[in-house]
Amino acid sequence: MNEHAELRDWLIALRTPGLGPGGLRERLGxxxxxxxxxxxQLRRQASSLDPEAKTWLDQPDETRLTADLAWLAEPGHRLLRCTEADFPPQLETIPQPPAALFISGDASLLLHPQVAIVGARSASIAGKANARAFARSLALAGFVVTSGLADGIDGAAHEATLEAGQPTVAVIGTGPDLVYPRKHRELSARVAAQGALVSEFPPGTAARADHFPRRNRLIAGLSLGTVVIEAGLQSGSLITARLAGEQGREVFAVPGSIHNPLARGCHRLIREGARLVESASEIVESLTPAARALGAELAQRLDLPTAVSTERHRRAKGGWRDDPDYQRLLDVLGHDPAALDELATRTGQSAAVLSSMLLMLELEGCVEGLPGGRYQRLPGV
Incomplete structure (x- = not known):
């Protein structure tokens, strides 16, 4: 099956009423x-399906599918499927993992260690200042800052990361071609250009209240830890924090004044076991071991010869320097920034293999990830 036909089949499946990611994953298995x-299989079982599903499978909306395929054909757009080697492994262990993600931007960022920064939409000036400070420090420490593109804390975290020249991931509750809130249209474009916009929903999907809890589980699931900065007792950020805890991720909360209603959600999280943090360095220290473990997990999950041989070399000989594939990558990378597709051409390796290798080199302090999905060898390496 060619790529166009396969994408079309995926789009039909993803848009089948009542199927959902769980049903699709079960059938894929x-x-x-x-x-x-x-x-x-679905068409053979049409009589047992929802009438809307049967109608859709019998006569899919070709106008809609054509628009979906046109969106995917644009540069930087991708449907990342759960059957692909570079689908983020951290999402496989969450409740109701997605079957596919629509991405605008650099999909390889989803394989990097991420920290979620979330909080109130109606954040105070101080709260947004804290979000900016934490985001900038975490981004410069090598973590990808992930949030939901909402007003308030989310927007401040994305903006500060971009201003620091670092990539950021925004998980959204609409289709990848829509922006919510509309005031973040420019910010959305900057995120896509310098990082990645991620959506579980097909193009054209408008914002709905029930989409945002689904988005929140992805924010929590992609991230090694979630930082909550200002949240009322009814804040959706507490849902993200709860999901992060249930998924075995770290939860951090920034305390505030007892007189500030937007501090009460953070204080509740702290009482329930979240870690109180006052600086980004505390988060970096806490999550660095998990970031290194993620690199090893990626190598194992990708099940690719380069990644496997690298881990064997690392265990047996104590370092990546003994691996000829890593030496070749560093040689062709040189000290000038290069994009992932350039490195794939130079090395003959796939993007999935290179993403794993570059992640390990970043964690070892040998390579630096740059805006626009580029990489640069650090001096002295």
Whole structure:
């Protein structure tokens, strides 16, 4: 099956009423990841499906599918499927993992260690200043700052990260072609250009209240830890924090004045076991071991010869320097910034392999990730 036909089948499946990511994943497992077999199976079982699903499978909306495929054909746009090697492994262990993600920007950022920064939409000036300070420090320490593109704390975290010249990931509750809130249209474009916009929803999907808890589980799931900066007792940020805790991720809360209603949610989290933090360095120290473990997990999950041999070399000989594939990557990288596709051409390695290798080199302090999905070898390496 060619790529265009496979993408079309995926879009039909993703838009099938009542199927959902769980149903699609279950059928993919039964068919060993064959999307065309999934559709064939669904059509054979049409009589037991929801009438809307049967109608859609019998006669998909070709106008809608054509628009979806046109969006995916644009540079920097991708449908990242759970059957692909570079689908983020941290999402496999969350409740109701997505079957696919629509991405505008650098999909490889989802393989990097991420920290979520979330909080109140109606944040105070001080709260937004804290969000900016934490985001900048975490980004410069090598973590990808992830948030939800909402007003208030989310927007401040994204903006500060971009201003620091670092990539950021925004997980949104609409289709990847829409912006909510509308005031963040320019910010959304900057995130896509310098980082990645991520959505579980197909193009054209408008904002709905029930989309945002679903978005929040992805923010928590992608991140090694979630930092809450200002949250009322009814804040959606507390949902993200709860999901992060349930997923086994670290939860951090920034305390505030007892007279500030937007501090009460953070104080509740602290009483319930979240770690009180006053500086980004505390978060970096706490999450660095998890970031290193993520690199090893990626190598194992990708199950690729380069990644596997690298881990063997690291265990047996004590370092990546003994691995010829890593030496070749560093040689072709040189000291000038290069994009992932350039490195793939120079090395003959796939983007999935290179993402894993570059992540390990970043964690070792040998390579620096730059805006626009570029990488640069650090001096002295």
């Amino acid at each position: 039964a068919t060993r990841g064959s999307i065309d077999q999934v559709l064939a």
